[in-house]
Amino acid sequence: MRSKLVSYGTIGLGLLLFTLLICIGFGSVHLPAGEIVGILLHRIPGLGRWIEPDWSMASEQIVMQVRLPRVLLGMLVxxxxxxxxxxxxxxxxxxxxxxxxxxxxxxxxxxAAVLIFFGWQFSLLGIFTLPVIAFLTGATTLWLVMWLARENGKIPIESLILSGVVMQSFLGAVVSFLTAMSKRTVNEILYWTMGSLSLRGWSYTAILLPYLALGGLFLWSRARSLNLLALGERQAAHSGLNVESTKLVILLVATLMTAAAVSVSGVIGFVGLVIPHMIRLITGPDYRLIIPLSALGGGIFIMWSDLAARSLLAPTEIPLGVITAFVGAPFFAFLLYKKKKAREREIS
Structure with missing residues (x-):
């Protein structure tokens, strides 16, 4: 497993760095990769004095204040x-x-939309107000979805997806209502409903980074538990796993990470569906590989999606959620088709 993680991780990090340079360099002002590397290295304490700047101050401002925070935020989301x-x-x-x-x-x-509507984004816990409230509403939604889907102590796949669709439609109507009622904050709420990384500075990166770092490390530390759950809850319980508490804690941490991401970027769909499934197809079902490689793959996917969002119809920017939906919705339909065919083969 360790050798596979090193080999796949090295490839993933290489793709991540390549994507980072491409996304920083591409825009209304083209910046060469060598210049970008020089600017970034020049900002490293102790190393910058060995690098003689041969770029303009305008290029450095574009990299450090405009493109780098946006690209890094997309990677974290x-x-x-x-x-x-x-x-x-x-x-x-x-x-x-x-x-x-x-x-x-x-x-x-x-x-997040309720806080924006009433102007309470920073009223309770400063910059952490949005992530905390978004977590509470996201966790409540998860509980309602699972409660609606439960049948005789079990949660059938079809009921779970249907319950999610129902809640998503209802909550989307709530956000639309707030948008219709709003005058001062209508554009800001619309950004949340469609997803965007525009006008996001370093403070947004600072909000999300601790959630990803701590939550990601925690979920990676529970990779063996996820591997046991993949065998079935009864088998996992026989192996000594406290199934219910493990499921609850993992779902809460994953919901917290989702809420933090949504609080800085809005609703960006299908990323958590497409990327882990693709990683699973490449590496196999071991969550010791799936979790860290999903982090790399998700960062790469959003960076390329954001590049497409801001360049395909430039100077008009396409909402980021639209780009991911163009990729994710057909993939979701493909997965449904595969499950349908597998069920038909089982019946026959």
């Missing part, structure tokens, strides 16, 4: 949503589960 999606799929043993399809993202967005 993608990693958070992908790791959360992997955790949801592992606990629920369902490849169709993710924070978006289960309505958790929409639930988190409702909390």
């Amino acid at each position: 993608g990693a958070s949503l992908s790791v959360a999606g992997a955790a949801y799929q592992g606990v629920l043993r369902n490849p169709l589960a993710d924070p978006f399809t289960l309505g958790v993202s929409s639930g988190s967005a409702v909390g």
Whole structure:
């Protein structure tokens, strides 16, 4: 496992750095990769004095104040949503589960939209007000979805997806109502409903980073538990795992990561569905590999999606959630088709 993690991780980090340079360099002002590397190295304490600046101050401002914080935020958002999606799929043993399809993202967005509507974004806990409230509304949504889907102590896949769709539709209507009623904050709320990384500075990165770091490490430390759950709850219990408490804690941490991501970027769908499933197809079902590689894959996916969002119709920017939906919705339909065919083969 360790050798596979090193080999896949090295490839993933290489792709991540390549994507980072491309996304920073591409825009209305093209910046060469060598210049970007020089600017970044020049900002490292102790190393900058060995590098003689041969670039303009305008280029440095574009990199450090405009593009780098946006690209890094996209990387963190993608990693958070992908790791959360992997955790949801592992606990629920369902490849169709993710924070978006289960309505958790929409639930988190409702909390953020209410705060924006009333102007309470920083009223309770400063910059952490949005993530905390978004977590509470997202966790409540998850509990309602699972309660609606439960039948005789079990949660069928079809009922779970249907309950998620119901909650997502209802909560989307709540956000739309707030948007219609709002005058001063209508554009800001609309950004949440469609997802965007525009006009996001370093403070947003500072909000999300601790949630990803602590939540991601915690979920990675529970990778063996997720592997046991993949064998079935009865088998996991026989192996000494406290099934119910493990499921609850993992779902709460994944919901917290989702809420933090939604609080800085709005609702970006299908990332937690597509990326963990693709990683699983490449590396196998071991969550010791799936969780860290999903973080890398999610970061890469969102960075490329954001590049497409701001460049395809430039100077008009496409909402980021639209780009991910163009990729994720057909993939979701493909997974449903595969499950349908597998069920038909079992019957025949």
